[in-house]
Amino acid sequence: MVPLNWYLMLSAVVFSIGVFGFLTRRNIIIMFMSLELMLNAVNISLVSFSHYLQDMRGVILVFFIVTVAAAEAAIGLAIIIALFRNKTTANVDEMNEMKG
Amino acid sequence: MLPKLFFGYFAVAITALSLLVVTRRNPVHSVMWMLLMFFNLASMYLFLNAEFIAAIQVIVYAGAILVLFLFVVLLLNLREELQTNRFIRAWPAGLVIALALLASIFFSISSFVPGISGRYTNDYVQKETFTKVLGQVLYTEYLFPFEIASVILLISIIGAIVLAKKRTRS
Structure with a gap:
């Protein structure tokens, strides 16, 4: 039987990779994908909690997370299309209309 | 031994594929690696006896969300993005923040104490099938959040249409 802690560590590793991608990339689509990566990391830990604690609530939470994702x-991709129509770039550093 | 071997494969594959997702220069390659990672994740959910979650991982994430990503990448013309720098100039700072987060989570995992087990034991779930048990809990105890989820989906449909619609100048 695989210990529960291993799943939690895998989840932490994937979440940190998502954080790294979100902080260091400036392409808005890849930043968005890092966000999805973080949501999936949380899903890993919730499904393993649900399996090891023999409760259904973790899986139900995963169901709602998938809906919200x-x-x-x-919505996010619609915002990206609207932004791209105005600026013709996917680099978030060049989207600075709202400053000061 | 065999379950640990399987888990080792999934852990290595998922970690390597997520690293590939965040480091590729071309967004199309990222989307493709992410597709592979979602399939690995779905098989890991099967490994955890959650077959319904594995199915919605493939159908919703790989089938709907990633196809949406692919459409947007193909719709935007990202030719000039391929020449720019892959990371920001201060990328070591991002690496340090991510590693610090990882270390703090690792140290807190070692002091984790699991709570009391619920009443859905593995034998019970296997006898009743996972999807049936999930449905029974979802439609009785969590009926109200389920209705709210439908409202969220309706709002997202309307919002996506309003945001992505081309404004006609009159």
């Missing part, structure tokens, strides 16, 4: 992807 789908909604977030639709």
Whole structure:
């Protein structure tokens, strides 16, 4: 039997990779994908908690996270398209209209 | 022994594929590596006896969200992005922050104490099938959050149409 801690460590590693990608990349699509990576890391730990603690609530939380991730992807990609129509770039450093 | 071997494969594959996702220069390559990572993740959910979650991982994440990503990448013309720097200039700072987060989570995991087990034992779930048990809990105890989720999806549909619609100048 694989210990629960191993799943939590895998989840932590994937979450940190997502944080690294979000902080260091400036392409808005790849930043968005790092966000999805972090959500998936949380899903790993929730499913393993649900399996090891023999409770269904973790899996139900995963169900809602997937729903919210789908909604977030639709809205976020629509915002990206709207931004690209105005600026013709996917680099977030060049989107600075709202400063001061 | 065999479960640990399987877990080792999934851990190495998922970590390597997520690293590939955040380090590729071309967003299309990133999306493709992410597709592979989602399939590995789905098989790991099967390994954890969560077959319904594995199915929605493939259907919703790989089938819907990544196709949406791919459409947007193909819709935007990212030719000039391929010549720019891959990371920001201060990327070591991002690496330090991510490693510090990883270290703090690792140290807190070592002092983790699991709570009391619930009543859905593995034998019970296997006898009743996972999807049936999930449905029974979802439609009784979590009916109200389920309805709210449908409202969130409706709002996201309307929002996506409003945001992505081309404004016609009159």
